[in-house]
Amino acid sequence: ENIDTVVFENSTEASKAVAKQIAALIKSKQENNESCVLGLATGSSPKGLYAELVRLHKEEGLSFKNVITFNLDEYYPMEPDSVNSYVRFMKELLMDQVDILPENYHIPDGLLTKEEIADYCADYEAKIEALGGIDLQVLGIGANGHIGFNESGSLQNSKTRLVALDHITRVAASKDFFGLNNTPRTAITLGVKKIMEAKQVILLAWGEGKADVVRKSVEGEVTNRIPASFLQEHSNVVFVLDKEASSKL
Numbered sequence: 001e002n003i004d005t006v007v008f009e010n011s012t013e014a015s016k017a018v019a020k021q022i023a024a025l026i027k028s029k030q031e032n033n034e035s036c037v038l039g040l041a042t043g044s045s046p047k048g049l050y051a052e053l054v055r056l057h058k059e060e061g062l063s064f065k066n067v068i069t070f071n072l073d074e075y076y077p078m079e080p081d082s083v084n085s086y087v088r089f090m091k092e093l094l095m096d097q098v099d100i101l102p103e104n105y106h107i108p109d110g111l112l113t114k115e116e117i118a119d120y121c122a123d124y125e126a127k128i129e130a131l132g133g134i135d136l137q138v139l140g141i142g143a144n145g146h147i148g149f150n151e152s153g154s155l156q157n158s159k160t161r162l163v164a165l166d167h168i169t170r171v172a173a174s175k176d177f178f179g180l181n182n183t184p185r186t187a188i189t190l191g192v193k194k195i196m197e198a199k200q201v202i203l204l205a206w207g208e209g210k211a212d213v214v215r216k217s218v219e220g221e222v223t224n225r226i227p228a229s230f231l232q233e234h235s236n237v238v239f240v241l242d243k244e245a246s247s248k249l
């Protein structure tokens with residue numbers, strides 16, 4: 001079954017609309033004295049969303065005191081204060097600018113030893129489960145159809161784990177790392193299973209560079225070659241697109 005899409009004139013308008021929806025969820029949870037569990041993504045696609053959430057905090061008093069977040073992924077190995085770490089990305093763009101409690105945001109640890117990774121990943125999933133799962137998962141999409149760092153070939157029931165990055169993913173990242181040689185070869189990612197268990201999923205895609213993979217994910221066959229296509233089997237998912245990213249639907 002095709003995935004529902006919502007198309008906006010541009011990514012700024014789209015990001016504002018998604019921020020409004022997330023703010024409404026946070027507030028409705030607050031009214032019930034409940035925590036709001038968000039799954040968050042990195043990459044360029046959610047930057048406008050985070051900027052708008054920060055604006056809602058600073059200008060309209062939106063509080064993140066009841067918000068608990070789990071990021072999808074982190075490069076491995078990665079120092080948390082390195083310029084390219086997702087820890088740094090999230091702190092700069094969101095966490096350090098809102099009133100979320102430091103113990104309430106989670107980003108996979110890029111400093112673990114190889115031996116520690118399996119237990120760490122199991123614990124990451126256990127923390128999510130203990131909170132009753134992810135209320136709303138924000139996703140971007142790689143040009144190869146990856147979600148988080150679940151590359152082509154990832155299974156629908158895959159767990160949180162250490163993965164090898166595809167060449168195409170590393171090429172896309174290499175501009176940030178000053179060349180392919182300095183670009184990490186591995187990462188820790190939330191598995192497809194936990195993404196699929198999120199109560200609601202919002203995938204953001206902008207620009208004509210994403211148009212092909214958006215079409216394949218929304219209308220193509222469900223296949224582990226395009227992990228985003230697994231979302232066709234999710235009961236509450238929407239792809240939020242700009243005109244360019246929707247142009248091949």
Ligand code: GLP
Pocket residue numbers: 041042043044045046072073139140141142143146147148149169
């Ligand atoms: C990285 C991230 C993904 C993200 C993808 C697309 O690979 N790990 O979570 O969706 O990039 O990035 P962008 O939004 O910059 O196109």
